Amino acid sequence: MYESERQQIIDVGIALDRYRLISLSGGNVSMRIGGHILVTPSGMSYETLVPSDVVVMDPKGKVIEGERRPSVDTVALLHIYSNMPDVNAVIHTHQPYATAVGLILDELPAFCTTLVNATLGAVTVAPYSSAASLDMGVRTVQYIGDKRAVILRNHGVVTLGPTLKDALYAAVYLEDASRSWCAARAMGTPRILTPEQVAEAVESFRHYGQGRK
Numbered sequence: 001m002y003e004s005e006r007q008q009i010i011d012v013g014i015a016l017d018r019y020r021l022i023s024l025s026g027g028n029v030s031m032r033i034g035g036h037i038l039v040t041p042s043g044m045s046y047e048t049l050v051p052s053d054v055v056v057m058d059p060k061g062k063v064i065e066g067e068r069r070p071s072v073d074t075v076a077l078l079h080i081y082s083n084m085p086d087v088n089a090v091i092h093t094h095q096p097y098a099t100a101v102g103l104i105l106d107e108l109p110a111f112c113t114t115l116v117n118a119t120l121g122a123v124t125v126a127p128y129s130s131a132a133s134l135d136m137g138v139r140t141v142q143y144i145g146d147k148r149a150v151i152l153r154n155h156g157v158v159t160l161g162p163t164l165k166d167a168l169y170a171a172v173y174l175e176d177a178s179r180s181w182c183a184a185r186a187m188g189t190p191r192i193l194t195p196e197q198v199a200e201a202v203e204s205f206r207h208y209g210q211g212r213k
């Protein structure tokens, strides 16, 4: 069941690796579909995965299909899905530049158009939560607001959205923006966007690309 969705999850995991957002088997990719949650398995490199390695579970975490042990962060992921009904995809990474920003700032400001397009605005830094903890999910729900990304201090990043593509874009552009921020801060004080410019950037991206199916 969900063969093509399981393959999409693997493809996104491989993309995370390609964009240097995870190393080895770090992080996880999950999706909600048809009342089920699909989650990457624990401790396996994405390029080695086949669709049957992706675990299908019910919203309470009971495994419906799959032999693998699901991600150790599953308890946090289930909390996010059950508290955010509009979210159908969640990505967790340990992407280095956004994690670095989270060590210093309480919020990455909305300062460039690609960041705002993908995350829908400034990205909050949530207090520390460890791997495999319910806290990771609780902090995400508490701090993400109406955005598509949150930085978990001393840990990594959670991105989410209505689709896997939305969550992937948020992770990739958050990392790009974090690199730019670090470069700019090394030279001086970065200028940020005005609230009007942020609203305009969010709106303009709704019409980007070939349209939603």
Ligand SMILES: [Zn+2]
Residues within 6 Å of the ligand: 027, 092, 093, 094, 131, 155, 156
């Ligand atoms: Zn983690």
